[in-house]
Amino acid sequence: MRAVIAEDAVLLREGLVRLLEEGGFDVVACVDNGEDLLRAVEQHQPDVCVVDVRMPPTFNDEGVKAALVIRRQWPDVAILMLSQYVEERYAVDLIAGDSRGIGYLLKDRVADVREFLEALRRVAMGGAALDPEVVTQLLVRSGKQDPLEQLSPREREVLGLMAEGRTNGLIAEALVVTEGAVEKHVTNIFNKLGLPPADQAHRRVLAVLRYLEHGTDNHA
Missing domain, CATH: 1.10.10.10 (Winged helix-like DNA-binding domain superfamily/Winged helix DNA-binding domain)
Structure with missing residues (x-):
């Protein structure tokens, strides 16, 4: 399965790349902001995106806003949000829309690598993974x-x-x-x-x- 990673923290981003590749995913792009995420999805048409909720330039809600655009323009692309926060303003719109391929996990609660990869595969195959x-x-x-x-x-x-x-x-x-x-x-x-x-x-x-x-x- 092909994956795009959108995460601005360099160490976490590189860690995700290694984790996903060891888990059998083909990481086709890594970006650190919402605009580049949308360009990467348009170019690569991945199976799943792993997206941080808060990214540059404002570190507010760029990731989840980009995720909503992806859901509208490329509904077959699954999305797993990773966040330190529950961004309520947009989370309901994201989760309560099309039920295919959505995940929302809190970073601090992702402690088991195997369970994380299982959740990502489940989302990529059209399931859900909600903390x-x-x-x-x-x-x-x-x-x-x-x-x-x-x-x-x-x-x-x-x-x-x-x-x-x-x-x-x-x-x-x-x-x-x-x-x-x-x-x-x-x-x-x-x-x-x-x-x-x-x-x-x-x-x-x-x-x-x-x-x-x-x-x-x-x-x-």
Whole structure:
């Protein structure tokens, strides 16, 4: 799979290049700003981009803005955002749009190389990889009652694993329970949030985000 890396920190960028190449990716371009990222995507048409949220010149939200442009102009290019922050202003637009190939991970929580590469491959193949902290912040951003208060501690665990793009089988393995038990938890989560269960873990999470962002009772 071909990848483009957009990261302004030189050491982290070089580390990502080595990590991805050792993981079997073909890194076709490395850039340090949003404009060069868009040019690289147009030129190389990669399978996936690894993008820092904050890049030059303002170190504000250039990366996520560029990611939104990529989603509009090259919808088949998957995107994995890497950030020290949850950029709420644009994160919902990015995550709650087309559900194919989206990831949003917090740098400080990426501690396992194997899991990171698995998440990147999942995103590149059209899945999702959402840090549970990202989902939690977006779920409560409306300022209304915390929708997660309705969930039991176990249901919160299941939702967090769903946010990482895991299937029911993988969730069951992680929690050392049966897949049937996970299915019951998933059903309870969506009943409590007013959403019906869907077929894929990442689509379920995105449906929740869309529902809360728009403040309606419509099902995604």
